[in-house]
Amino acid sequence: MNVEPSVRVEDKLYYNRYLVDVGHPHVTVREHTTPSPQLLALLKVCPARCYELNDNGQVEITVDGCIECGTCRVIAEPTGDIKWSHPRGGYGVLFKFG
């Protein structure tokens, strides 16, 4: 039951249009040595899989594919693990259908 069908999120994001604000990430992760349970949850719950573990076991974010749902903010902003804002006006995901 828990076996995931092999889903490649990158393929899904490829359908979308983005205007990436290079050098201005709208979500950032606080520096840490060991990730909190909240940060670890983001590895799975982010629908665009923006969060990844690096080689040192820390959680990193790449916002380019972010679909701006706000889920990570709900989970990990209260603990101070992340800082979350909207992208600057006009940047980010551009839904054609929505």
Next chain:
Amino acid sequence: MIEERFDAIVVGAGMAGNAAALTMAKRGLKVLQLERGEYPGSKNVQGAIFYADMMEKLIPEFREEAPLERHLVEQRFWMMDDRSHVGMHYRSDDFNEERPNRYTIIRAQFDKWFSSKVREAGATVLCETTVTELVRDDHERIVGVRTDRRDGEIHADVVVLAEGVNGLLGTRAGLRSRPTPDKVALAVKEMHFLPRETIEARFNLKGDEGVVIEAAGTISRGMTGMGFIYANKECISLGIGCLVADFQRTGQTPYGMLDHFKQHPSVAPLIAGSEVKEYAAHLIPEGGYKAIPQLYGEGWVVVGDAAQLNNAIHREGSNLAMTSGRIAAEAIAQVKSRREPMSTKNLSLYKKMLDESFVIKDLKKYKDMPTLMHTHSQNFFLTYPQLISKALQNFVRVDGTPKVEKEKATLKSFVKARSWTGLFGDACRFARAWR
């Protein structure tokens, strides 16, 4: 700072913001509307079932020009387990009426059109502008907004917060708390394109007739969640959502659940051969009546999803957004016409009018439902769907077992799974929350 002063600033050009801006502009107020997307709709996600009645109150002739997809003649509810679904379908030719009651729409396209009407009514609409902060005066009154444009401070008598479910500005200004994981659902959605004739054949439709399917059961893997499949003209919207708290607890991935749903034997044939053109995600307010924050204050009101006005049981949100936006705008116009200040006391008129509308009355009716669904999600979304599927299979399969024994076996499986007190308790709890 932009020197020009406005009667009202509306943050957001979704359903709530557009309804508010349109209504105020029509009453002659000087309105500025700010939207962070490239165009209105470029950030917005909906299923999307659209309710005509609430739109008629804003733009009576909308059917002639709005980008509508299909008018709904059929609604299907599916209770699913892993290999089957139990369905209830309601279809009526009565829905092929001159002024249909419900349509499917595509939000990005619809919002763009809606916004053109707001401009026509005389409001100034500025896109590609993110509001970063609310501005207060020495008396803690909200007097305007700050944006990410240069010289981005703008002043107005009242700010209408129509910023959607995340409510970032409201939280930053301390007007409301941040949504919590147990009060919002995360939904993921794809747009599947197919030739028009294929969609009509698969869903048994002719012309612009439409059908929507709401699905619950083991597809959400014991979490509080729902799936949907909506027929548009040349595409199918398909998605699934669950409470964020449940995702967090179970470690399930939203895209994994979406693909699981797509592969279900009842779903796969409907989308076979389609071309996917978009993948989107969005939060939905699920806390119901008890999650509604303070709705007004010194120089501000909050409307739509930003006020958590969403009826999760009936899957209604856009209509509550439109209605709350319109009502807030009417209240503001009344205060303005009396030449009185946009104070907490005067703006309480908005809350008073909203309390009398279907928006608050419906949310009040289901006030206990969100908690019930959440605390008993295993039973309602996993155990019962499996039991009911088994019961029906037992009923229809002809295998020489005497009917009396079949019925006994069905009853036994229910009692075994939930016990008599459990079954009785679930029934009572459900009835009480529905009442």
